[in-house]
Amino acid sequence: MSLGLYLHIPYCFSKCRYCDFYSHPGERGVPEAYVDALLRELSRFAPERPLQPDTLYFGGGTPSLLRPEQAKRLIDAARPMPGAEITLEANPETVTEESLAGFREAGVNRISFGVQSARDTQLRTLGRPHTAKQARAAFAAARHAGFTNISGDIMLALPRYTEAEFDETLELIEGGGATHISAYLLKIEPDSAFGKHPPEGLPTGDEAADFYLYAVEQLEHHGYKQYEISNFAKPGYEGRHNLIYWDCGDYLGLGPAAHSCMGGRRFYYPPDTAAFLNDTASPVMDGSCGAEDYLILQLRLRKGLSLDAYKKLYGKEFSTAQLAFVQNCVRAGYASFDGRTLALTPAGLIVQNSILAQLL
Structure with a gap:
């Protein structure tokens, strides 16, 4: 049975207007105390021997705010299986060729860039702190650092969206050497800035559906085969970590607001970084994963x-x-x-x- 390990890095520069994930905006790095807390939890779940996960995923927040040596400490402690997929989510404005080479040396072998759009006006609307130029530079730096497994995110049905904007964003990501693309519809979450103040020019539901079908068609045409509702890959580059979720495998999530399912039992950490740092927040049991979950998750997959x-x-x-x-x-x-x-x-x-x- 495969095991996926998820490490939540809640720190980020600023909160994007569509985001309702648990995160700490206004940060420029990850405190050493937080890395120590993750290491403490790793040893708590595997006191006798390392976890040896088949996949390891740094999610956030903005995991690329980690220093490469911090990532290395966490990877070394988890001792992933030989050939494990080790993914780091990254914001384009936070990386350099030097930092990416450091992550590569630390053991990260898959990088995932949150691009969303190739238009700077749209990025500003979304509250993204990077520019299209920085996104292009990040892809080039990743290739120079030795990454061959590179993913990019595209957000669909944005304010005043057009097929041309999708085409431009696909061109940026494909031109950057991406082997995997996540393409998903903008969802207005109630607790996000957009939820409180919706932007003007949002497509209707029917228009959003048309943008989605257009994206599927274009991505397939460009060699990115759809394998899940929002995920497309060149052959052999499907995201192994998320497939563990969708196949109802075992996964362990460490960090505030991180969710887990081990042996059919679900649990999560409270969304409280201070409590996590101080070791005063125990995981909360959250029921079991059964036939209904399996049916729902399997029908997300094209297979x-x-x-x-x-x-x-x-x-x-x-x-x-x-x-x-x-x-x-x-x-x-x-x-x-x-x-x-x-x-x-x-x-x-x-x-x-x-x-x-x-x-x-």
């Missing part, structure tokens, strides 16, 4: 849900009513079904929540 695996793992079979609904989805162009595997099409992924509501 779909294997009914044989569903039965083998959870003893579940589709009812006559569920099978009739599936056939309706197939006729509507929302799904494919060969009697053994149910997979949603791009059009079906757009209305995935409605489909799941019916299936469940």
Whole structure:
């Protein structure tokens, strides 16, 4: 059974206007005390021997605010398996060729840049602190530092969005040597700055769906095969860490607001950095991961849900009513079904929540 390790780095320069993740804006680095706290939790979960995860993911916040030597301490303590995928999320304005070479030397072998748009006016609207020029420079620096597994994020259906803006952003990321692209619709979260003061010029739901389908088509055309609702990769460059989530594997998340699922049991750390630093916040149990979670997560993947695996793992079979609904989805162009595997099409992924509501 694969194990994924997630290390949350909550520090960042500034809060993007769409972001509702737990983070600390106004920071220029990661305190040594925070790295020590993560090391403490690592040893708590693996007191006798290192965890040896199959994947290690530095998420945030802005993990590229770590110094390479801090990342090395954490990687060395976790002792990932040989050939493990070790990902660092990075904001373009926070990296240099020197820092990226340091991360590479520390053991990071996959870098993920939050680009979002190739237009500086849009980046300012989003509250992103980088420019398109800095994004291009970051990709070039990553290649020079020896990275061959590079991901870039594109945000779709932004204020006053056009297909041309998507094309420009894809050109920047593809031209930067990306082997993986995450492309996802802007979601207005209630607790974000956009939630409190929505921007003008947001596309309608139908327009957003059209932008999504256009993105899927263009990404496939450029050799990025869709393997999950928002993720596209060149062959062999699918994100292994997130696949552990979607396949209901074991993953351990360390840091404030980090979530875990180990042995079918879910738990999380309270979103309180001070308590995490002071060792006064124990993980909170959050129920179990079962058949319903498996169905939901598998239907995010283009490969779909294997009914044989569903039965083998959870003893579940589709009812006559569920099978009739599936056939309706197939006729509507929302799904494919060969009697053994149910997979949603791009059009079906757009209305995935409605489909799941019916299936469940």
